[in-house]
Each structure stands twice: as C-alpha cells, then as structure tokens.
Amino acid sequence: MCSCGNAGETTLSAGAVGNVMQDTGFKDVAFSFPLPASYLGVNDGSSISKYMNSTRNATTTTLKSNVVKDTLAPYVVSFPSRGPNPITSDILKPDLTAPAVVILAAWSLVSPVSGVKGDNRRVPFNILSGTSMACPHATGVAAYIKSFHPSWSPAAIKSALMTTAFPLSVKTNSTDAEIAYGAGHLDPIKAVNPGLVDDADAADYVRTLTNVGSAGCTYNSRIIAPRELHIQVEPTILSFTSLGQKLSFVVKVEGKIGKTIAFASLVWDDGIHQVRSRIVVYALS
Template sequence: MHETVPFKKATSKSKVPLNKKQPFFDKQGTSINTSRLEHDMHPIVYAGDVPNTREGYNESISRYCYKGSLDKKLVKGKIVLCDSIGDGVAASEAGVVGTIMQDAYYEDVAYNFPLPASHLGLSDGLDISKYVNKARKPTATIFKSIQREDDLAPCVVSFSSRGPNPITSDIIKPDLAAPGADILAAWSQGNTVTGLQGDRRVVRYNIISGTSMACPHATGAAAYIKSFHPTWSPAAIKSALMTTGHINPAKANNPGLIYDAGEEDYVRFLSGQGYSNKQLRLVKGDDSSCSEVTKEAVWNLHCPSLGLSVRSGHSITRVFHRIVTNVGSPESSYKAIVKAPNGLKIKATPKALRFNYVGHIKSFVVTVKAKLGETAISGALIWDDGEHQVRSPVVAHVSL
C-alpha cells in the first residue's frame, strides 16, 4: 500500500471492414469483453433500420435498442449499432451476437454486457453509421478487451457525484476521491458477471465501477491508519487522508498535522445550521440544547478544506478559524505556503506555527478573498516543515 496504482481502463476494439476484399478499418471503444465473437466477421445493421413494426415500433424507438423494438428476424446472428448506451439485454433477447453503442456519455468507464459489445463516442459511431449505410454487405466483429493506461488518471470520472453540497455549500465535497473505475476485485459466484437476464457467466473475479469499488479503497486506507493510531478520531483519520493528496495510506499514516473535531464541534455546526432542540436531540440521543452552545458558522467546522460560495460576478472576503494538532516530530516548525490563481487571495495568520511536543495544539486564521468570473477557482494552503506538506484545498464557487 505504498502508492496508488493509476486508474486503468479496459477497452474493446471493433473492426469494421469496408468489404471482405478490402483492408479493414477499426474503431476502439470502451467495454469489458471476456471473449471475442465466434467466427471472424458478422453482418452489421443499424438499429433504426430494423424496427419491430409488427409491435408498432418505428425507427425513432428502435434506434435506441429498447426492449421489444428490434425485429428478431432482421437482427438474429448480426451485430446491431444502437444510438445510445444501455445494458444490452434488449438486443440480446432479440438474438443479436454483439452490440455497438454510440453516444457522448460515459466514455471514461467500461461496463460489462451480456454479449460482446463496444461503446463508442459520437465521432467514431458516425463513421460506422456511414459505413453501414454505404457498404453493400457491411460486416464487423468485436474483439476481446485489452487493457490500456488512462492518460487522464487520476481524475474524477463522469458518472461520479460532485459538489457543491446543496445543503451546506460552504463545505467542499467530496472529502476524498478513491479509485473506483474499472476495478478488478473478488466476486460472488452466487451471481453472474452482470446480474442481467440471459447472462450465465459465473466468475471468481469481476471488473466493476462505482461507490462499491471506491468505498473499500477509502475504508481500507482508514482502517490501515487506525491500526497504527488506535486513539485517533474519525475526523483525525479523515484529515490525514485529505491532507496527504490522492489516497496514499503510507503518507497518511504520518501526516504531520491533523485537523481534529469532536462532538462539541459538530453540535456547534448543527446549531449554526438552524437545528432546533428537537432535531439536535434526535441526532445526539440526549437532552442537549442549542442554547447551551455557541452557534458556529458552517465554514468554521474544523475540517481541512476551506470553501466559500460566491454570487456570480461578486467579490467576497471570508475569515476561517482552524485548529491543528501536531502528530509529527515533537519539536517542529511549519511555515505557510500559499498557492492561489488570479481571483483568489489567501493569507494565513500567523505565517508560521511552532510545536514543542506531540499533541501540541495551535490555532490560526485564514483570510480568503475571492472574485469569480467563472464557475469555480481553487488554490491551496500548505503547512510545510520540510518533511510534511499538510495541504488544505481552498475553493471558491458560484452559489447555488
């Protein structure tokens, strides 16, 4: 667990010959195919040209390969070109041998389908459409997937949720990003590869994407840190993971400084959000009262990130109060390093923090001035002692 492997993408390659006597051209899309199509070439048809008219479907519906919209007699044993990405079940039920799907979404993640499939972008899909329309007997095949490096990694994939948080827009979300696209992991043999109708493949390992893959990465990293620091709070562990960059358990195990938060911090936060005594008691399970604590602004919750929402075209100045705890060298000095683009000014006071022992707590203030001419701008405040770089993202974004 010393470093995070870059995201990888599984791809499938479909070769579409102009005709059997001329050299072929191929298009490379994304999908997870564990085997190639039997035989070399198969007839290929456009889904819009083979509607199930007996059931009342026309081109406007069949082009998307919806359930029941394809004429089984016209597509059986062929590859079908669809104008959207789907689960492939409808095409499989119609008797096709493979599916080529074209649309502008989810090109950065590969999915499993009941039959060999390839997901293409609109440009490549258009090329195949032209070929299907012009060739007298168009044919194609779909190969077993190959693995390739993703040049954009690490980045947030298109299907992932993003901030800002509509309820508390001054708290940056997500807190952490973890590998969750095309992850190989153990798989229950009580289910098929896709779990879809008609899929009979049973495997010990599978490749899937989503929270089901990202969450175990983050949870495992948190458990790893907890094993070395059993007294650390959940907030401390989260801080260690957040301030040491893209999920890096070894580095997070020695973060230098942590932004810790306890029960009272969260009570002040909830009170500042306008919680009533009844609501607060439902959360805490005791007789707490909002009147017993000082209400705190959302942005002063002790988390490593600093966020502020700004009305488009307006300027804002905000003061953040933060507390950090030394968990590194007993005697250490940290200096503030600011990274800010145009439109964002960040100032830390004091500019240096001196710690005399492990567990020593220091407070500081961060003043941020922002003027947005775009959706969002981001910078960072880094506390550096020469060994540790404790990084806090600073993000200003347009108010929802």
C-alpha cells in the same frame, strides 16, 4: 446494430452472437454486456448502420489493440458522485477521490457477469466502476491508518487523508476544479504520517492543529493562491514542543475575484510533512 437503450437483453434473447451498439453515454468507463459488443458513439454508430444496410455482405476487420499510458491520470471521471453538490454548491463535497474506474472486485457467484438474466457466466471477481469502488478504497485506507493510530478519531483520520492527498490538476480534471474532486487523490503512505491533523471536538472544526509528527517541530506556512486574493495566516509559524500539542491559527482572506469561484491552498511545511488545506472563495451574487 442497436441503440443502447438496454444492457444487451434484446440481442441476447434474439439469439445473436454479438452486438454493435451506439449511444451518447459515458466515454470514460468500460461496460460489461452479456454478448461480445462494440460500444460506439452516435456518429460512428450511424456510419456503421448505413454501411450494414447498404450491402448483404458486410465485413469487418479486427485490429490489434493499442496500449496507451494515460499521462493525465489520476483525474475525476464524469459518472461517479463528483461535485459540485447539486443542491447547494457551497458544501464542499466530495472530500477527496479514490480509485474507482475498472477495478477488479469480488463478485457474487449468484449474479451473472453482466447482471443480465440469461447470461450464464459466473465468476468470483468482476471489473466494476463507480463510487461503489471508491468507497471501499477509502474505507480500507482509513482502517490502515487506524491500525497505526488506534486512538485517532474519525475526524483525525479524515484530516490525514485530505491534507496528504495528491493535488489534482485543475487544467486536466474539471472546470469545477476542487469543487468536483475535493482535496485530491488519497495517498495511503503519506496519510499514515501526516504530521498535523485537524481534529474535531465540541467546538467542531476550529482550525486548531494537533501535532502527531515529532515532539519538537516547527511548521512554516505557505499560501498558494491566485493574484486577486490576498491571504494572511496568523501566526505564520507554528512551533510544537510535544506530541499531541494543539496550536491555533487564523486565516484572513481579502480581494475580489472576477468569476464565481476561486481556489487557494494553505500548506504547513516542516521540511518533512506538507499539510495542505484547501481554501475556496465564492463571489457574492
């Protein structure tokens, strides 16, 4: 029994065959250790430690694992590069989320499974978690979109990913809401055909939309916002006559919020595509 001040090097070097660890670390991700380990919270760990010290014949019972479907997924976990930005919270990062927890990933045969010296296991694949796993997912989807649209700019691809992302639930994800997880969870299939994209040029991020859907299409605007915000879009309808055509619009936000931050969304809908852009409102201090 030990506190998790290390990755298991101490028990490995001591010749142990397993380890019971207690710590206050993250509870929403699995860790890899050089020995079979049970990773417990401080309260449960303390109870086991007292029991072990109370008898010379400590015993354990290993029960069958239960498989549970997580109905709240997808949601942003506690440990990756989630928002809000610790330096200035009005910078809206991250842009979106991607699969990052318990990912089967390629692994160097030079490194042990646990990364701990003395661990002699070598495998070509390992289970990894973190932003380092979300990044290749997002990169792969961006390359996938580029294969369909070779002429699209990085900004257009980013827009396609964000406006088609699966909206996460504020109630089940984080008190920081979209400041924590961005536009939502990426959807590769929808991102290939977003309908409209926000493309960046010299003017940089003017809300000017480019039609990448069909030659003749009409988009109606829809606002999703809390009652205290009054949001107007001018014009409320965008009618495109050709591919590549650009149309501009203006968003006006009025109202008072009784908290530091409020969230809303603008959705352009042509009956096939739902192009969603997030709106974040800060209260003046």
